[in-house]
Amino acid sequence: MPATTPNRFYPYPLPGDPTDIPGDMQALAEAIDEDVCTLQTNLVGRPVARFRGTTPFTSESTARANVNGPATPYEDRIPWNVEDFNTANVIMTSPDVGQRLIFPDDPGFYFALVTLYVPTFTIAGATVGFMGLQIRRGDFTNPTSLVPATRLAGCSHNVPVDANDRNVRVMSLSVGCFMNGTTDAFSVEFRADTTPNTSGYVIGERTITILRMTES
Amino acid sequence: MPANTPRGYTYPLYSDPANFPAQLQDFAQDVDTDVATLVARQTAALNRPSARVSATANQNVPANTPTILTWATEEYDNAAIANLGVNNDRLTLTQTGIWLVTAEVNFTANGNATVNGRRALFAPNLSPDKAHHSLRGSQTQDVEMSLVMLYQNTVIGDFIRVQVLQESGAALNVSARSFSVTKVAD
Numbered sequence: 007m008p009a010t011t012p013n014r015f016y017p018y019p020l021p022g023d024p025t026d027i028p029g030d031m032q033a034l035a036e037a038i039d040e041d042v043c044t045l046q047t048n049l050v051g052r053p054v055a056r057f058r059g060t061t062p063f064t065s066e067s068t069a070r071a072n073v074n075g076p077a078t079p080y081e082d083r084i085p086w087n088v089e090d091f092n093t094a095n096v097i098m099t100s101p102d103v104g105q106r107l108i109f110p111d112d113p114g115f116y117f118a119l120v121t122l123y124v125p126t127f128t129i130a131g132a133t134v135g136f137m138g139l140q141i142r143r144g145d146f147t148n149p150t151s152l153v154p155a156t157r158l159a160g161c162s163h164n165v166p167v168d169a170n171d172r173n174v175r176v177m178s179l180s181v182g183c184f185m186n187g188t189t190d191a192f193s194v195e196f197r198a199d200t201t202p203n204t205s206g207y208v209i210g211e212r213t214i215t216i217l218r219m220t221e222s
Numbered sequence: 223m224p225a226n227t228p229r230g231y232t233y234p235l236y237s238d239p240a241n242f243p244a245q246l247q248d249f250a251q252d253v254d255t256d257v258a259t260l261v262a263r264q265t266a267a268l269n270r271p272s273a274r275v276s277a278t279a280n281q282n283v284p285a286n287t288p289t290i291l292t293w294a295t296e297e298y299d300n301a302a303i304a305n306l307g308v309n310n311d312r313l314t315l316t317q318t319g320i321w322l323v324t325a326e327v328n329f330t331a332n333g334n335a336t337v338n339g340r341r342a343l344f345a346p347n348l349s350p351d352k353a354h355h356s357l358r359g360s361q362t363q364d365v366e367m368s369l370v371m372l373y374q375n376t377v378i379g380d381f382i383r384v385q386v387l388q389e390s391g392a393a394l395n396v397s398a399r400s401f402s403v404t405k406v407a408d
Contacts, residue, residue, distance in 0.1 A: 011254035018247040081284035115272040159326040182402030184298040
């Protein structure tokens with residue numbers, strides 16, 4: 007009755023077993039071969055994904071100044087439409103509501119980096135005094151709900167966005183956080199405040215890059 | 223006297239007494255140990271030391287006074303990086319290597335007409351000299367700020383804190399905030 011090694015369970019004969027050198031060698035060689043093949047298959051780089059939004063998106067009326075309290079998920083959540091690369095099993099999800107959630111299908115600690123280009127505001131007579139960008143934790147299974155849309159990170163600008171803004175219109179935001187692989191999804195939300203209030207603010211191309219740092 | 227391959231696998235020489243079961247067991251166990259080590263390293267590479275802490279309660283920040291932020295909730299920690307019961311102002315790097323560090327801070331508005339700047343920076347150990355970020359303040363709007371840096375840690379047990387400064391002329395609060403680290407390279 008052959009025994010096995012303690013960790014990888016490779017078989018080897020015991021002194022009382024019938025002598026079968028070729029058979030025992032083959033059994034051990036095949037067990038090692040299969041194990042090393044599995045090891046090689048699992049030797050992958052860090053799981054990473056990047057998505058872009060390339061179509062213009064108009065945020066809701068700037069009458070509500072604060073990014074923290076949208077009335078519906080659609081007011082601030084930015085839609086995505088391009089998958090640049092994806093080895094992390096991350097899903098650009100909920101097409102019925104405009105693909106506004108980025109769902110990591112595997113649990114783990116993730117690092118995410120968001121960039122956003124905000125074109126110069128062109129509505130005559132209106133000035134921009136505030137722009138806010140946040141990453142929130144949306145619910146993949148309930149994409150139209152704002153609960154629980156926990157705030158994960160935020161950044162803002164409080165300078166006028168015009169021809170003299172020295173390119174502050176490129177916003178970036180990063181976060182490290184755990185996502186559970188069952189409901190948690192990244193929701194990227196943008197808000198602007200203008201004087202006077204206007205019907206909306208058109209933003210340009212945006213990216214979200216995601217690295218998976220742990221497996222649980 | 224058996225010999226070993228460069229990876230340490232044992233094999234008999236022609237001059238050794240024939241003992242096939244024991245010799246094959248010795249070889250199998252050597253390979254077992256070696257592959258188990260490789261699997262452990264692979265698992266570690268896919269499970270980097272990481273932690274995130276956060277807080278939502280207001281923390282008072284006096285004007286023109288560098289203030290170290292404190293944290294209340296340990297959201298994730300797989301490597302004993304956060305110990306808020308002992309030190310609620312830091313994340314301690316429990317391994318050497320390159321770490322990706324990120325933090326974000328929400329400064330509430332205090333209504334002062336003098337806004338001036340808001341600043342946040344990473345303060346490794348006691349030297350606040352890494353990864354500054356500053357913004358113009360606002361009289362009426364919250365100011366949110368995001369920081370990120372790659373940090374080379376050479377001493378196990380060194381720690382990083384987040385320091386803020388505001389120049390509005392009066393005290394204000396920092397409300398929602400978070401702070402995370404994850405190791406990206408040895």
